[in-house]
Amino acid sequence: MVGLRFDLRDTPPGSATLRAELRAFLAEQGKDWGPMERGYSWMGFDRAFSREVGKRGWIGMTWPEAYGGAGRTALERYVVLEEMLAVGAPVGAHWIGDRQSGPLILRLGTEEQRREFIPRIVSGELAFAIGLSEPDSGSDLASLRTRAEKVPGGWKVNGRKVWTTNAHRCDFAITLLRTSPAPDPRAKHQGLSQFLIDLRASGLTIRPILDLVGEEGFNELTFDDVFVPDSLVVGEIGKGWEQATAELAIERAGPERYLSSLPLLTAALEDLRAEPAAAEMVGRLIARAGTLRQMSLAVAGMLQDGQTPAREAALVKDVGNDFEQALPERLRDLLMPGRTPPEVLEMQRIMTMVGRSYSLRGGTREILRGIIARQLGLR
Numbered sequence: 001m002v003g004l005r006f007d008l009r010d011t012p013p014g015s016a017t018l019r020a021e022l023r024a025f026l027a028e029q030g031k032d033w034g035p036m037e038r039g040y041s042w043m044g045f046d047r048a049f050s051r052e053v054g055k056r057g058w059i060g061m062t063w064p065e066a067y068g069g070a071g072r073t074a075l076e077r078y079v080v081l082e083e084m085l086a087v088g089a090p091v092g093a094h095w096i097g098d099r100q101s102g103p104l105i106l107r108l109g110t111e112e113q114r115r116e117f118i119p120r121i122v123s124g125e126l127a128f129a130i131g132l133s134e135p136d137s138g139s140d141l142a143s144l145r146t147r148a149e150k151v152p153g154g155w156k157v158n159g160r161k162v163w164t165t166n167a168h169r170c171d172f173a174i175t176l177l178r179t180s181p182a183p184d185p186r187a188k189h190q191g192l193s194q195f196l197i198d199l200r201a202s203g204l205t206i207r208p209i210l211d212l213v214g215e216e217g218f219n220e221l222t223f224d225d226v227f228v229p230d231s232l233v234v235g236e237i238g239k240g241w242e243q244a245t246a247e248l249a250i251e252r253a254g255p256e257r258y259l260s261s262l263p264l265l266t267a268a269l270e271d272l273r274a275e276p277a278a279a280e281m282v283g284r285l286i287a288r289a290g291t292l293r294q295m296s297l298a299v300a301g302m303l304q305d306g307q308t309p310a311r312e313a314a315l316v317k318d319v320g321n322d323f324e325q326a327l328p329e330r331l332r333d334l335l336m337p338g339r340t341p342p343e344v345l346e347m348q349r350i351m352t353m354v355g356r357s358y359s360l361r362g363g364t365r366e367i368l369r370g371i372i373a374r375q376l377g378l379r
């Protein structure tokens, strides 16, 4: 395909041992996970589980040992991610810190921030949320209006954020805020900056929002003169747009963009043996998962080589979201009340509803296709 590269990669030699350790660990930890936990996949939040993951060195695996990281490769980390996703482990308390807040702090944070935050992310102690979207700024993120004004010793924040996943359970959010007015509407990407915000700061109100399943998955955040010290500015004032878009490329790159529904297929397989019409559909789904895995591994390989595969990541997310949304829909035709175990039916029901969000979170389908088209020179 013109301008796109998906070089075949494989998980590293020796990963079979790591995989076996993970499977034993997850079998033990997951004994009591029900359809809700598995159906919620990487939005599920369980601090005790995340601390156990941290103890085994599976958070911040690729980060420098000086900050508590394990100095391992991106492809070894990939093995950990896919094993966790394949069983629907409730990874939400460490997922965002491991995936994007930690890497951002390592890359652009001050030495003080690295020493303060990184070891606590690695141990599974600190949970991060993402503070980008606002009531009138989603896809058009640069139009955001929540502002930080300079005051002695720090910044005063006023405005609102919305859809902030798990903010009511997290410790910090990396937020994108306006620190100076855009010189004109076409230059709205200027004047934005990133801040680490303590989610227990005075003046900050967090209101959970019920989702379709009836869970408090995300929130609305209202900032009323919230003070943020200078020590919690991330990177450079005014460079927030460049910083946040690099972060988004990483956010879109992982196997969570196609594996969210896979636990349902695994859970349903035994039941589907009794359904003659299932073989062809299951075969198709597994073939799609295999192709997506190769594409996703290629992206992980490019990250490991120090590249920024923004368009390849956007493509995997777009095609992957189709797959993870289609899976519960396809299985609905094959599962049968009375024959299929109730917990599998319940997981299918939850994933059908949660699945609506897959092609919104992290960038909508239309936005991703716009990125791909632009990067291929088609628009």
Ligand SMILES: Cc1cc2nc3c(=O)[nH]c(=O)nc-3n(C[C@H](O)[C@H](O)[C@H](O)COP(=O)(O)OP(=O)(O)OC[C@H]3O[C@@H](n4cnc5c(N)ncnc54)[C@H](O)[C@@H]3O)c2cc1C
Residues within 6 Å of the ligand: 129, 130, 131, 132, 133, 134, 136, 137, 138, 139, 140, 162, 163, 164, 165, 166, 218, 357, 358, 360, 361, 362, 363, 364, 365, 366, 367, 370
């Ligand atoms: C489950 C879930 C979790 C989320 N978690 C977080 C979080 O933790 N932190 C956070 O900051 N945000 C989060 N979000 C918000 C998410 O990033 C936004 O929903 C997303 O960016 C879309 O923005 P919007 O909802 O304002 O929709 P809009 O931007 O208003 O889009 C509405 C529709 O118009 C289309 N559209 C918009 N612009 C264009 C265009 N230029 N061309 C073509 N079509 C267009 C979109 O594709 C979409 O179909 C989450 C969302 C979900 C569903």
